[in-house]
Amino acid sequence: MASGTLYRGREGMWSWVAHRITGVAVYLFLLVHVLDTALVRVDPNLYDTVIASYKTPIVNLLEVGLVAAVLYHALNGIRIILVDFWSKGPRYQRAMLWVVMAIWLVLMVPGAFFMLRHTVEKMLGA
Amino acid sequence: MSLETFSAPRSGAKSRTNFEMLSWLFMRISGVVLVFLVLGHLLIMNILDGGVQRINFGFVAGRWASPFWQIWDLLQLWLAIIHGTNGLRTIIADYAPQKPGRQVRFWLQTVLMISAVFVLFAGTLVIFTFDPTIG
Incomplete structure (x- = not known):
């Protein structure tokens, strides 16, 4: 890190960078998520169709990333x-x-397990 | 190696106004509440009892039959949108250039605020007017 910069590197800076990146990512999802949930006011079948995309393997994996x-x-x-x-x-x-x-790791391991269990079982034909 | 300590905040004059101090305080207070609301929401919706696989219109209708979950979702919606919008506002202010005649920052902030108000309005309307017998 060059002297005179605000960016000091190491844990302090990188945790801050990660805080911003995760914050922006979660916010963008939040905007989409409020709108997809708003479909319950429009049409139950349309809502169920859109929510079905949340249950597909790739989006299921993205949900683990979101969590x-x-x-x-x-x-x-x-x-x-x-x-x-x-x-x-x-x-x-x-x-x-x-x-x-x-703490993140301890919670993510069982969390990811339960989130992906159905998808993995279906892919393995269990 | 000695322990590093933090010097006083080095951000510019902008952060000295009362609004920015209240914004800073709001992020911390809403953040604590959102830890419980959002992690609870994710635990129920994605992890417990089959997670996302069991979610459909009937599931939502069952939850919103209870004022407890209506208030939970309403509080979560407002705090999360304001917390997130304020975070994005800060990030845009940090990185978007302020060039004379280009007004990049102004338009990014405007798009952000319009999106936030629209989504907040839509979400609130849906919680208050939800009809389980629709369709």
């Missing part, structure tokens, strides 16, 4: 709040990022 992004954003958001409001937050910001990553 991964939301979960990171949520956990890192708590870390940001602790950095801002907890007197020892700034000192432990790096350690807290590793805690965030650990």
